[in-house]
Amino acid sequence: MLYTSNVLENLNNPFNMIGYCIGWGIGVYLGSRIEEYLALGYVTVQAIVSSVNFQQPMVLQMLGYGVTSWSAEGKSxxxxxxxxxxxxxxxxxxxxxxxxxxxxxxxxxxxLKNFKEGLWGKSLL
Structure with missing residues (x-):
C-alpha cells in the first residue's frame, strides 16, 4: 500500500509519485461521481422567460415545487x-x-447552502 509518507521519503522514485497521483485522481473522480449520483441537498433554478406569462409558475407550483415569480424588464x-x-x-x-x-x-x-423555514419547513417532493 502506498502512503504519503512513502512518497515523501522516496522523492527520487518517480513510480511512487506517479502511483500516488493516479490513486489520488481516481479517488477524487469516484468520490465526485458518487456524490453526483446521491444528489443530496437543494438547488434553486432561476429562469428568465420572454413573456409575462404567469401560467408557468402556477404549473410548477401545482407539481409541488416551491416557486416565486415576478415581472422584470429586459433589453428586449x-x-x-x-x-x-x-x-x-x-x-x-x-x-x-x-x-x-x-x-x-x-x-x-x-x-443552496442555507435556508430557513418558508416552504422548506414542510415536507416537499
Whole structure:
C-alpha cells in the first residue's frame, strides 16, 4: 500500500509519485461521481422567460415545487423571472419542464447552502 509518507521519503522514485497521483485522481473522480449520483441537498433554478406569462409558475407550483415569480424588464422588453426551489435530484426535471414551457428561457441553477423555514419547513417532493 502506498502512503504519503512513502512518497515523501522516496522523492527520487518517480513510480511512487506517479502511483500516488493516479490513486489520488481516481479517488477524487469516484468520490465526485458518487456524490453526483446521491444528489443530496437543494438547488434553486432561476429562469428568465420572454413573456409575462404567469401560467408557468402556477404549473410548477401545482407539481409541488416551491416557486416565486415576478415581472422584470429586459433589453428586449417585458420578462418573467421564475425562481424554483427543488431537491437536487429533481434539478434536471425542473429545467426540462421550464424548457418545455419556454424553449428560449435563460436558465441558471445553483446549489443552496442555507435556508430557513418558508416552504422548506414542510415536507416537499
Amino acid at each position: 422588453g417585458e420578462r418573467t423571472v421564475i425562481q424554483v426551489l427543488a431537491k437536487r435530484r429533481y434539478e434536471q426535471r425542473v429545467i426540462n419542464l421550464i424548457n418545455n414551457m419556454s424553449p428560449n428561457a435563460f436558465t441558471i441553477s445553483y446549489e
